Amino acid sequence: MVTQDDNKFNKNIILIIAAVIIFIFLPNFISGYYIRIFTAIFMYATISQCINLMSGYMGYLPFGHVMFFGIGAYMSAILMKLGLPVFIAIPMACLSAIIVSIILGFPVLRLRGHYFAIATIGMNGAIMTVVQNATEITGGARGTTFPIIMASPDVVYRYFYLAMLSLMVITSLVMHVVVNSKFGYGIRSIKANEDAANSMGINTTFTKVTTWAIAALFTSIAGGIYGYWMSFIAPDEVFDLMFITNSIIMMLIGGAGTILGPIFGAFIVETVSEVAWSGFMQYHLAALGIATIVIVFFVPRGVIGTITDKIRNRRIELSKKAEVTNG
Amino acid sequence: MADNDIILDVRSISKHFGALKAVDKVSFQARKGEIVGLIGPNGAGKTTITNLVTGELRKTEGEVYFKGINVSRMQPFQIARIGLTRTYQVVKPLQGMTVEENILVGSLFGRSDRQNDLNHAKKTAHEIMELVGLDKKKEFKVSDVTLPDLKRMEFARVLAMDPEVIFLDEVMAGLNPSEVEESMELVKNIRTEKQLTIVYIEHIMKAVMGISDRIIVLHHGQKICEGSPTEVCDNPAVIEAYLGKKYAKEVIKS
Amino acid sequence: MGLQMFVNALLLGGLYALMGIGFSLQWGISGIINLSYGAMVLLGSYLSLIIFNMFHIDPFISMLFTGALLFLLGAFIYRFALQPLLKGGIVFTLIVTFAIRLIVENIILLVWSADYRTIRVSYAGSNFQFLGAFFPLTKFLTFLVAGVIIYLTYQFMTNTKIGKGIQAVALDKEGAMAVGVDDQKMYLINFALGTALGGVTGTLWATIYSFSPHVMDVIIGRVFIIAILGGLGNIWGAAAGGILLAFVETSGAIFVGSHWQEAIGLVIMVLVLLLRPHGLIGKKFFG
Ligand SMILES: Nc1ncnc2c1ncn2[C@@H]1O[C@H](COP(=O)(O)OP(=O)(O)O)[C@@H](O)[C@H]1O
Numbered sequence: 017m018v019t020q021d022d023n024k025f026n027k028n029i030i031l032i033i034a035a036v037i038i039f040i041f042l043p044n045f046i047s048g049y050y051i052r053i054f055t056a057i058f059m060y061a062t063i064s065q066c067i068n069l070m071s072g073y074m075g076y077l078p079f080g081h082v083m084f085f086g087i088g089a090y091m092s093a094i095l096m097k098l099g100l101p102v103f104i105a106i107p108m109a110c111l112s113a114i115i116v117s118i119i120l121g122f123p124v125l126r127l128r129g130h131y132f133a134i135a136t137i138g139m140n141g142a143i144m145t146v147v148q149n150a151t152e153i154t155g156g157a158r159g160t161t162f163p164i165i166m167a168s169p170d171v172v173y174r175y176f177y178l179a180m181l182s183l184m185v186i187t188s189l190v191m192h193v194v195v196n197s198k199f200g201y202g203i204r205s206i207k208a209n210e211d212a213a214n215s216m217g218i219n220t221t222f223t224k225v226t227t228w229a230i231a232a233l234f235t236s237i238a239g240g241i242y243g244y245w246m247s248f249i250a251p252d253e254v255f256d257l258m259f260i261t262n263s264i265i266m267m268l269i270g271g272a273g274t275i276l277g278p279i280f281g282a283f284i285v286e287t288v289s290e291v292a293w294s295g296f297m298q299y300h301l302a303a304l305g306i307a308t309i310v311i312v313f314f315v316p317r318g319v320i321g322t323i324t325d326k327i328r329n330r331r332i333e334l335s336k337k338a339e340v341t342n343g
Numbered sequence: 344m345a346d347n348d349i350i351l352d353v354r355s356i357s358k359h360f361g362a363l364k365a366v367d368k369v370s371f372q373a374r375k376g377e378i379v380g381l382i383g384p385n386g387a388g389k390t391t392i393t394n395l396v397t398g399e400l401r402k403t404e405g406e407v408y409f410k411g412i413n414v415s416r417m418q419p420f421q422i423a424r425i426g427l428t429r430t431y432q433v434v435k436p437l438q439g440m441t442v443e444e445n446i447l448v449g450s451l452f453g454r455s456d457r458q459n460d461l462n463h464a465k466k467t468a469h470e471i472m473e474l475v476g477l478d479k480k481k482e483f484k485v486s487d488v489t490l491p492d493l494k495r496m497e498f499a500r501v502l503a504m505d506p507e508v509i510f511l512d513e514v515m516a517g518l519n520p521s522e523v524e525e526s527m528e529l530v531k532n533i534r535t536e537k538q539l540t541i542v543y544i545e546h547i548m549k550a551v552m553g554i555s556d557r558i559i560v561l562h563h564g565q566k567i568c569e570g571s572p573t574e575v576c577d578n579p580a581v582i583e584a585y586l587g588k589k590y591a592k593e594v595i596k597s
Numbered sequence: 598m599g600l601q602m603f604v605n606a607l608l609l610g611g612l613y614a615l616m617g618i619g620f621s622l623q624w625g626i627s628g629i630i631n632l633s634y635g636a637m638v639l640l641g642s643y644l645s646l647i648i649f650n651m652f653h654i655d656p657f658i659s660m661l662f663t664g665a666l667l668f669l670l671g672a673f674i675y676r677f678a679l680q681p682l683l684k685g686g687i688v689f690t691l692i693v694t695f696a697i698r699l700i701v702e703n704i705i706l707l708v709w710s711a712d713y714r715t716i717r718v719s720y721a722g723s724n725f726q727f728l729g730a731f732f733p734l735t736k737f738l739t740f741l742v743a744g745v746i747i748y749l750t751y752q753f754m755t756n757t758k759i760g761k762g763i764q765a766v767a768l769d770k771e772g773a774m775a776v777g778v779d780d781q782k783m784y785l786i787n788f789a790l791g792t793a794l795g796g797v798t799g800t801l802w803a804t805i806y807s808f809s810p811h812v813m814d815v816i817i818g819r820v821f822i823i824a825i826l827g828g829l830g831n832i833w834g835a836a837a838g839g840i841l842l843a844f845v846e847t848s849g850a851i852f853v854g855s856h857w858q859e860a861i862g863l864v865i866m867v868l869v870l871l872l873r874p875h876g877l878i879g880k881k882f883f884g
């Protein structure tokens with residue numbers, strides 16, 4: 017039996033596949049400048065997706081989450097300098113980020129609300145200082161380089177474009193599966209009411225730490241690819257909280273607690289700030305600030321959140337009407 | 344009471360908040376399928392006992408055995424998974440979710456923790472929503488339903504967890520008389536249908552008297568009396584501490 | 598640690614204490630982690646710079662004006678940008694205060710550029726000796742003034758009607774509302790007061806150190822640590838936290854090198870969060 021829901025589901029899948037195919041071939045039609053912008057959008061969408069899993073779904077705002085971005089970037093750089101190929105270096109960097117997230121997760125995820133957010137900021141700062149001072153391994157405050165890719169810039173652009181695109185798509189698919197699974201109900205119950213969740217049989221500690229590890233996994237891969245893409249990284253850049261504040265803004269604009277939200281949010285914010293950069297460079301910070309305030313006030317559920325709310329309310333209205341006419 | 348039917352055995356538990364002995368060496372037992380009423384004036388320690396048994400508060404002393412297992416040092420989720428759970432006097436809905444999802448979470452987790460099939464869990468949730476009369480509100484967000492419905496939802500959520508023992512902490516507070524009647528029927532029916540053991544905490548005397556097989560009276564954190572509804576009503580200590588003579592007589596007459 | 602080190606740490610600690618209190622009050626009582634706090638402190642510095650350059654008014658006098666102005670700005674921000682968002686939770690207030698910070702940063706960049714600025718009062722170079730230690734005059738004055746302001750803030754919170762109202766909503770919101778305290782008004786005044794304290798700190802800061810928009814992040818990093826060490830919303834706690842942080846930084850710079858000092862503060866903060874969430878002093882509010 018094919019229900020209406022199934023039909024809609026199939027239509028959505030076709031739309032998504034079509035969009036992915038378009039994006040795969042898009043670099044053939046646009047200049048290097050736009051390829052770079054899209055690469056950044058995919059990267060931000062990935063990080064924003066991770067913030068969304070933690071904050072939008074689980075209610076824990078990991079303000080210092082950029083630590084995993086930095087760890088991913090630095091571990092990749094170090095391992096690649098030791099001669100490992102990129103497809104081994106980045107997974108190993110990712111593994112180290114996961115281990116860090118689990119070790120830190122047990123104590124820090126006991127903290128709630130503000131305290132959790134601030135403790136992660138503190139941890140990020142501490143890790144950054146370690147990276148700045150472990151000069152022999154990390155190159156210190158002046159940063160470090162990745163091996164240079166021997167290829168024409170055009171090829172390099174496309175290489176990173178496709179890498180970030182794949183990362184965004186895989187991240188979003190995994191998030192979709194996670195939040196709609198039984199485990200996902202556990203995650204959402206923690207946001208809804210952690211004590212009630214625990215007394216309903218949800219192992220909240222395990223759920224929180226695992227969720228943070230998933231978020232660390234994808235963020236650290238983004239960090240590794242970013243570092244290789246930039247070919248040079250410095251601590252105050254890859255541990256910059258700005259990555260997270262931007263990702264939070266993207267999540268809010270697109271719609272927290274939805275899977276498409278962070279992707280749309282990344283597109284909107286990056287496009288707007290690109291325009292702001294080129295058009296009103298002097299005002300771009302203020303423009304971003306004002307835009308954020310406007311969004312938070314007028315579309316608090318974000319673009320996708322507002323749309324899904326509308327659809328849900330229509331359904332309830334319809335079912336009420338149906339009830340009236342039937343009864 | 345050393346028979347094999349005892350499913351819950353609370354052994355001399357205490358909880359001190361600083362100098363206050365909110366619960367003071369309370370022991371009681373519950374048999375399979377029994378409804379045990381737990382009454383006492385406001386602040387007697389009923390909710391605190393519930394929190395101690397379900398692992399939400401750490402005990403100052405004492406042990407709790409459930410199905411022969413010592414659950415004294417377990418976390419709430421572990422206790423819930425072996426079949427002991429509760430509702431909250433101050434409701435704790437899963438905010439931001441729909442009524443249906445709230446109950447679904449109960450059936451996904453709860454005792455049948457190995458329930459990994461979402462569709463099967465949804466079916467269970469629907470059955471229970473029909474049973475308690477929430478099926479029309481399933482798409483509502485919890486912020487859009489009334490307090491009696493929230494209480495009903497909490498009850499449904501607990502049932503969806505497929506427990507063996509439940510603590511119902513003042514589920515009737517805020518209900519009107521006909522709703523109370525309805526709710527009492529529901530509890531009784533479900534007890535027989537599901538072979539549940541219920542520890543029933545209530546302020547509405549009529550409900551407790553009418554529904555309980557046995558009643559335990561608390562006062563200032565201590566158990567002052569235990570027995571059948573009529574025995575408890577006749578007990579002078581209880582009358583003095585809690586019921587007031589006039590009311591007690593009324594209840595016995597009716 | 599030598600006597601001079603001790604004096605240096607103490608003098609710095611006075612400023613840290615004042616700076617931390619404003620942030621701690623806003624967080625602990627109004628419930629807002631104010632990411633624009635560093636921007637507000639800097640506004641205090643730049644405002645006193647304008648006043649000094651245009652009217653040659655000493656920062657120790659113009660701080661009354663910057664404090665009043667920032668009080669109004671804080672009240673305005675709370676009323677129109679934060680209060681409507683409170684029920685949206687931490688994400689919204691965090692991101693909006695961050696947005697405000699971006700706007701202020703942009704304004705500062707436009708008006709004053711990213712260059713470092715200083716206010717050089719005529720007595721900037723003078724100092725005196727006491728018990729064998731050097732006391733730079735401006736640093737000593739900021740310490741003194743900070744102490745007086747902290748004391749006055751404490752008196753305000755404990756001995757005035759409004760202060761008591763703020764204390765009441767902080768301890769028991771429902772109870773306070775039940776006896777007729779207007780909770781939102783209290784949160785607003787408290788938030789505005791916190792902003793004013795930040796602004797005054799900025800003015801005092803400007804008499805000693807040079808400043809630029811970069812200082813914003815340094816300030817935010819410090820006030821987080823101070824507030825957590827002292828316990829949120831606790832005036833004497835934050836004061837103690839400020840002085841403690843100054844000592845940790847000063848001695849850390851000697852014993853493990855100045856490039857580690859930031860990490861030490863942060864690690865201590867995280868440890869306090871995990872082990873003593875009500876701060877080192879442990880009592881909630883006004884202890
Ligand atoms: N978390 C707590 N901290 C301090 N005292 C508490 C706490 N919880 C309950 N109490 C006190 O313990 C006593 C028993 O409370 P409670 O179990 O809620 O009573 P009941 O449910 O019978 O009305 C009361 O005096 C109450 O004020």
Ligand SMILES: [Mg+2]
Nearest residue numbers: 389390391432
């Ligand atoms: Mg109670």
